[in-house]
Amino acid sequence: MTAAAISARNLRKVYPGSPDVVALADASIDIQDNEFFTLLGPSGCGKTTLLRMIAGFEHPTSGTLTMHGEDLTNLPPYKRPVNTVFQSYALFPHLTVAQNIGFGLEMLGKPKDEIKETVGEMMELVKMSQMADRQTGQISGGQQQRVALARALAPRPKVLLLDEPLSALDFKLRKDMQLELKRLQTETGITFIFVTHDQEEALTMSDRIAVMSAGTIRQIGGPRDIYDRPAERFVADFIGDTNFVPAQIAANTGNDAQVTLSSGKTVTAKMPEGTALTGKVTLAVRPEHASIGAEAAGLLPGRLSEIVYFGTDTHFHVALDDGTGFVVRSQNRPNETLAFSTGDRISVDFAPGVGQVLRD
Amino acid sequence: MAKRFQIQQMPGFRTIAVVTFVLLYMPIFLLVIYSFNAGTSIAIWEGFSWRWYVSAWDNQQVQEATIRSLVIAFWASAISTTLAVLAALATTRTRKFKGQAAVFAMINQPLMVPEIVTAVALLIFFAMIKVATGYTGLMYLVIAHTAFCIPFAYLPIRARLIGMDLALEQAAADLYAPPFRVFTRITLPQLWPGILAGAMLAFVISLDDVVITEFVKSAGQDTLPTYMLGQLRRVVTPEVNAISTVLLGISVTMVVAFTALSKLKT
Numbered sequence: 317m318t319a320a321a322i323s324a325r326n327l328r329k330v331y332p333g334s335p336d337v338v339a340l341a342d343a344s345i346d347i348q349d350n351e352f353f354t355l356l357g358p359s360g361c362g363k364t365t366l367l368r369m370i371a372g373f374e375h376p377t378s379g380t381l382t383m384h385g386e387d388l389t390n391l392p393p394y395k396r397p398v399n400t401v402f403q404s405y406a407l408f409p410h411l412t413v414a415q416n417i418g419f420g421l422e423m424l425g426k427p428k429d430e431i432k433e434t435v436g437e438m439m440e441l442v443k444m445s446q447m448a449d450r451q452t453g454q455i456s457g458g459q460q461q462r463v464a465l466a467r468a469l470a471p472r473p474k475v476l477l478l479d480e481p482l483s484a485l486d487f488k489l490r491k492d493m494q495l496e497l498k499r500l501q502t503e504t505g506i507t508f509i510f511v512t513h514d515q516e517e518a519l520t521m522s523d524r525i526a527v528m529s530a531g532t533i534r535q536i537g538g539p540r541d542i543y544d545r546p547a548e549r550f551v552a553d554f555i556g557d558t559n560f561v562p563a564q565i566a567a568n569t570g571n572d573a574q575v576t577l578s579s580g581k582t583v584t585a586k587m588p589e590g591t592a593l594t595g596k597v598t599l600a601v602r603p604e605h606a607s608i609g610a611e612a613a614g615l616l617p618g619r620l621s622e623i624v625y626f627g628t629d630t631h632f633h634v635a636l637d638d639g640t641g642f643v644v645r646s647q648n649r650p651n652e653t654l655a656f657s658t659g660d661r662i663s664v665d666f667a668p669g670v671g672q673v674l675r676d
Numbered sequence: 677m678a679k680r681f682q683i684q685q686m687p688g689f690r691t692i693a694v695v696t697f698v699l700l701y702m703p704i705f706l707l708v709i710y711s712f713n714a715g716t717s718i719a720i721w722e723g724f725s726w727r728w729y730v731s732a733w734d735n736q737q738v739q740e741a742t743i744r745s746l747v748i749a750f751w752a753s754a755i756s757t758t759l760a761v762l763a764a765l766a767t768t769r770t771r772k773f774k775g776q777a778a779v780f781a782m783i784n785q786p787l788m789v790p791e792i793v794t795a796v797a798l799l800i801f802f803a804m805i806k807v808a809t810g811y812t813g814l815m816y817l818v819i820a821h822t823a824f825c826i827p828f829a830y831l832p833i834r835a836r837l838i839g840m841d842l843a844l845e846q847a848a849a850d851l852y853a854p855p856f857r858v859f860t861r862i863t864l865p866q867l868w869p870g871i872l873a874g875a876m877l878a879f880v881i882s883l884d885d886v887v888i889t890e891f892v893k894s895a896g897q898d899t900l901p902t903y904m905l906g907q908l909r910r911v912v913t914p915e916v917n918a919i920s921t922v923l924l925g926i927s928v929t930m931v932v933a934f935t936a937l938s939k940l941k942t
C-alpha cells in the first residue's frame with residue numbers, strides 16, 4: 317500500500333493563553349488518495365485547527381504531519397500542494413472572477429495560455445463562464461462560493477481543504493452544492509478534506525468520516541459504520557437519534573456479546589472493535605431499528621405514552637418499566653391502522669445484532 | 677424608557693456652538709477676503725483686486741520658499757510614508773513580540789513630545805553634525821520633517837492594515853504566493869488608499885511646519901511658513917493673506933481627498 321495522502325500522528329495544538337487552549341489533543345488520522353473525507357464535530361472541537369495545520373497556517377505543538385510520507389512540518393503554506401476553500405471564501409476583492417481563479421496558476425509560473433485554458437475549464441466546471449470579468453463584489457454568495465471552489469481546484473492540488481464551505485448558503489443552495497461538491501470530487505479525483513458540523517451533510521457526502529469532540533478524534537469510519545456501529549456514546553448521540561439502553565454483559569464472544577436487559581431478557585448485541593467490555597454497559601438502538609408489539613412478546617415492557625405522526629413515519633414514545641424512555645420510529649404504509657393507542661401496555665423489541673454496545 | 681441624553685437640548689448649546697464656529701472660521705474668512713483687498717492695509721477694505729496674488733507670484737523670495745517647501749514636503753512625505761508602511765507591517769503582520777506596545781509609542785513619539793523640545797534637540801544634534809561634516813544643505817530639514825511626519829503617515833496605514841481581512845493574505849499564500857508576492861499582489865493593492873492618505877497627511881503637515889523648521893534651517897533656507905513669519909515681523913501686507921489663502925486651498929483639497937480615500941472600500 318502507498319503512503320496515505322495525509323497522515324497525522326499524535327498531532328497536538330495548544331494555543332497559549334491563560335488558561336492554555338488545547339485545540340487538538342494528540343489526533344492521529346490517515347486520509348487516503350481520492351477520498352472524500354469529512355471532519356465532523358460540534359463547534360470548537362478543533363476541526364479548523366486541524367485543517368489549518370494541514371494547510372500550513374498553524375504549526376503543530378507536537379506530533380507529525382506527513383503527505384505521501386513526506387514530512388510537512390517545516391514546509392510553508394505556499395510550498396504545499398494543498399489548497400483551501402475558506403469559510404469566508406476570501407476572494408481577492410481587487411481582482412476579477414477569472415483573475416481570482418487564475419491566481420494559483422500564475423503564482424506557480426504557468427504560461428499565460430495554459431492559465432487561460434485552465435481558468436476557462438474551471439469556470440465551466442463550476443458554471444461561472446458568464447461571469448469571468450465580474451468583480452467579486454458583484455456576484456451572489458452562491459457564486460462567490462463557486463469561484464472560491466474553482467480558485468482552489470485550478471492548480472490541481474493533491475488535497476483540497478474545505479472549511480464549512482456550505483454553512484453560509486441557504487437550504488436549497490446547500491443541497492445543490494452538496495451534490496455538486498460530490499460530483500467535482502469524483503470528476504477530479506482530488507482528495508477532499510471537508511469540515512462540517514452538520515451530521516446529515518457528512519453522512520450524505522463522505523467516503524469516510526472522522527467524528528471529533530473536544531480536540532480528539534472519537535471514531536473514524538464510513539457513514540454506515542458511524543451510523544450503525546457508533547463506538548461510543550458521544551458518536552451515537554451526535555449522529556442521528558439514538559435510544560440508550562442500560563444492559564449487563566452476560567457473555568462476550570469477541571465481535572458480539574450476549575447482554576441482559578433490565579427486563580431480564582437476553583439479546584445478542586455488537587461489540588465495539590478491539591474492546592473487551594464486561595459488567596454494566598450501555599446499548600445504543602436506533603429508533604427505526606426497533607418495533608413495538610404485545611406486552612409479553614418483546615424485550616422491554618412499558619407503556620405507550622405518546623404517538624407522533626410525521627407523514628413519512630410515526631414516532632412511538634414508550635415509558636419503559638425500568639424508568640427510562642424509548643422512541644420507536646416506524647415507517648408509515650398506506651391504509652394502515654395502528655394496533656395500539658396511547659396508554660396501552662406494550663413492549664419494545666429489536667432483532668439480535670441490532671443493539672450496539674458503547675464504549676463509555 | 678429613560679430619555680437619552682442629548683447635548684443639543686442642554687441650555688446654551690446653540691450659543692456655544694455658534695460662538696465656537698465664529699471664532700474658528702471668522703478669522704480664516706477675513707483672511708481670505710482681505711487677500712483680495714486692492715489696498716495695502718490688512719484691515720481696511722478698498723475694493724477687489726488680484727494684486728497681492730500677482731505680487732506674491734512675482735516675488736522671488738516667495739518663489740524660492742515655495743519650491744523649497746514643496747521639495748522638503750515631497751521628500752519628507754515620500755520617506756516617512758515608506759518608513760510608515762514598514763513600521764505598520766511590523767506592528768500588525770508579525771507575531772506579537774515583547775515590547776510591541778513600546779515600539780508603537782515610540783513611533784508616535786512626535787505626537788506626544790512637545791514640538792519645541794524636538795526642535796531644540798534637533799538643532800543641537802544637527803549643529804554637531806554640521807561641525808563634523810561641514811554639510812549645510814537641505815537634508816537636515818528633510819530628515820527633521822521626515823521624523824515628525826512618520827506618525828501621521830503611519831496611523832492611516834496601520835488602520836487600513838488592521839481593517840484588512842487576514843484570510844486574503846493566507847489565501848494567497850495557500851495559492852503558492854511566497855511572502856513578497858503576497859505583499860505586492862494582495863496587501864499593497866488594498867493598502868494603497870491608506871498609503872496615499874498617509875502620504876498626503878504627511879505632505880500637508882510638512883508644508884505647514886514652522887517651529888522645527890525655524891530651529892533647524894540654515895541661513896537662506898526659508899520655507900513658505902517661515903518666510904511668512906519673517907515678513908510679519910516687518911511690514912504686513914495682504915501678500916501674506918494671498919499666500920495663506922493658496923496654502924489653505926491646497927490643505928483643504930488634500931484633507932478632502934484624504935477623507936475620501938480613507939472611506940474608499942476595495
Ligand SMILES: Nc1ncnc2c1ncn2[C@@H]1O[C@H](COP(=O)(O)OP(=O)(O)O)[C@@H](O)[C@H]1O
Pocket residue numbers: 331337338339357358359360361362363364365366
Ligand atoms: N488563534 C487561536 N487562539 C486561541 N484559541 C484558538 C485559536 N483558534 C482556535 N482556538 C480555540 O481552539 C478551539 C478549537 O477551535 P477550532 O479549531 O476553530 O474549532 P472548530 O473549527 O471545530 O469550531 C476552540 O476552543 C477555539 O476557541
Ligand SMILES: [Mg+2]
Pocket residue numbers: 360363364365
Ligand atoms: Mg471552524
